[in-house]
Amino acid sequence: MSDWLSKLSGKPTSAENAKDRLKLVLIHDRTDITLSSLEEMKDKIIKVISEHISIDPDLVKIQMVHEGREQRLIADIPIKPRR
């Protein structure tokens, strides 16, 4: 509603901060997955996939998203082009 305020000043409003913080907190509350266990899982996934396909570990993105009250784990793993 008041995003014009943040557009004007370049700084997020306190309500926007509240919403962004809550988004993250709720994802972890709902799934019981911590950021560190997500990192650990990412490392393992990279290891397994690297055994079969050539990938760049720095480009791998793994994140929790929510759609309605459902949680989803999204992995984006770009494959290195063949030379």
Add this chain to the structure above:
Amino acid sequence: MTANIVTITSGKGGVGKTTATANISVALAQLGQKVVCIDSDIGLRNLDVVLGLENRIVYDLVDVIEERCRIRQAMIKDKRFNDLYLIPAAQTRDKNAVSPSDMIAVCDQIVEEFDFILIDSPAGIERGFKNAIAPANQVIVVTNPDVSAVRDADRIIGIIEAEEKGPAKLIINRLNPHLIRRGDMLDADDVLDLLAINLLGIVPEDESVIMSTNNGKPVATEEKSAAGQAFRNIARRLLGDEVPLLDLNLKEGIFHKISKIFNTEGD
């Protein structure tokens, strides 16, 4: 007749569960419904004092459960309305005096005689809350637009689903349009976006709630109060009426108008 059994809960304390229970009960009674409200917050009773019925208590919920009285003896009639009754909580016991099956048995005794049974739940996610939702066929979650109330609401919504009492409906209480316009309070859309459940109503922050509670006279009886109107609308929605949400921007300031201009340019 089979009563609609509605439990009002929140997770976090102090968000306005008891105020909501009292006012929705009163608003339903004003619409001609036969209503019983039950305070299930054993040891921390408050619905009696919010309704202004604290001087008329003889028996309580635990007396009914432990068969020291008949249920009718524990039902205090609110004389201001045709059919509104309160079953107060016991004040000198704790929540372990009641079990979920006790709550179901109590409601079973009166379910055929009323249109609505409203149960005021204690805060928390333990025994008292489990007791309160056991007989419910509908659960309402009350929250405030702040980080801790929304987080706790999300927890409780998840538990309600896990207990197969969902989907819960949401009341956002104490919304302050001025703070929202300033960008310093989550608005209703933000809260709904985060919690992803259906909205039953929005109640604006309103001084008249405090004043009317001081007087033991629920705000739903006050024609001019914005919060009172919001509770009356919620009661009508519970009866299945389509009632539009209150326009909380009646006192529209210059900043809000600027905001509108910016928003259209932005899109």
